[in-house]
Amino acid sequence: MEKYSQFRDRGTAIAPFFPVTSPPSGLLWMPVHLFLFAVRVPALLCFSIFYFTILRWLPVGSFAKKAVLWCMIGIPGIWWIDLQIDRVKRGSLNSKAALARLPSAGTIIASSLTSPLDALYLAAIFDPIFTASYPGTRLVQRISLFRAMQLALLPPQLVPQRSSVDKLVPLSEILARYPDASVVVMPECTTTNGRGILPFSPSLLSTPPNTKIFPVNLRYTPGDITTPVPQEYLRWLWRLCSKPTHCIRVRVAECVYNNPTLTSPTPASSSTSRSTGLDAAAKNSHETNFLDTTDIGDGSDTLIGSDDVEDGLTPDERRVLDRVAEDLARLGRVKRVGLGVREKIEFMKVWGSRRR
Template sequence: MEKYSQFRDRASGIAPFLPIVGQTPTISVLFHTFLFVVRFPLLISACLFYFCILQWLPIGSLGTKISLWTILGIPGIWWVDLQIEGVKKGSLAKHVQTRLPGPGTVIASSFTSPIDVVYLAAIFNPVFTTSYPGTRKVKQVSLLQAIIHAFDSPEPTPPHSSKADLIDISTLIKRNPARCVVVFPECTTTNGKGILELSPSLCSATPSTKIFPINLRYEPADVTTPIPGSYARFIWNLLSKPSHFIRVRIAESVSQEVLQTCRPRQADVSDATLNHEQQK
């Protein structure tokens, strides 16, 4: 894993905490301003209507998906390129149970933007968590709290008031058997150009629990929020562009049980060496 100092890794030159600046031609400033003025009240109204009213009503999974996709559609997030490792295009229906996250599984997602949270909620209806660098336990958070967390400053340790709310992933799965659990193991947002040292929170899952690594990238990439508190910049970049494109990559699931099986046991290695010496 890369270690970063002064916002840039000296060896690779990667700067995961610097915002990506998009280029807006001067001639199109009026057009982008028009889009922002039209979309801003629509997005605010849709968010307030969902988070203040709809999420407390029994609208079901379909109603939740429609509401969240409406929120994503207002700023022009229509195109999603979804690729699943080991699955050919057109054959996804044959592998839904094994290649996609489902109840009792864990999603280890990249964390670059609040859009990550809304997209994952619209597709998988998961339980969201926040991770911390020094503990295997996580804190369960709501959808709105997970969105706000994308703008928060990194927290090296859990707040003192939240320590009582920390929980193991295995226990969280038992409490929510019909849903999957989303973990952001990098603990904070980046611009997507580097991978931070991961939290040990994934180790609190049971050895047999399937963990699906998921990576989300955006075009234009200026909707990432590596700088804490960058609400205004994010809203402008989100609403002033005609459309946004998401690339989603879902890797094959892994588990601690599989990893331990793949590691050669020390005894086997010693026996093989002994047998080889006896043959000489």
């Protein structure tokens, strides 16, 4: 495992890109797993094809679409969803105070990214607009629900495809174009196994100053349905559909603003995780072996290397990103790490050579 040591955060010893494995259930349970897989997969495929090819294009209300999405969530055995909101007592989620602390139209959802189920759950609850972020730009690309789920199973990208560069826009433009919907941003830009929060893209900084940003963390039990290793479609489908039940733990933090006068300081309780993880990881000797800086287009929002972006942030902008990242780490009961998209790309090269 020495060749994978560079993909373990130096300060926290967390390896966010390694797949999560569950203990084998034994041969006695294999017929049960095979039966569940054989029954669930056809049903899940039928609902998915019906939704993505027919229903999403029909002029029907959101209730019908959400009903099909909930069926897609329930078919694999996701029967229990534990939702908790900061400063809202259990059992009072239906109150007006609780609803005011949930994402709504005209707000930003800054979500963790660990599985295709993240986008599916957020669509079933909030019916939002999904976006794709990239490490070196404050602009985002609007994507569909299907594309958002697909990205969780695809290799990470430092920059968008050439054909998509013209589609990059600031979040303020998407909010103005779709005032009746919330907007989902996944600022980590690639999936993890849920055991750490990666450095953020600066895309959240294109949010208008008075717009609420809600950090939302999703965790799964068992954790083997996360997809830190891309392109393992069949393995993920087997882990999802062959087990009797899965649980989702959803945590929503208080809103944050892209405004230093409205955003409170980063909680002191989580500052240790940031100093031990990010500062130590910044000194990794393998940083010089990564991809060269990439530039596309002109202006301040061009795609550049992550180190250059971080140096270009003002203290107030860094404070906003730190607050959202610390909230996600606190909600997930994990720590922030210094490994990002560049390290994930290098990890996939080593992981692929091992499998070959």
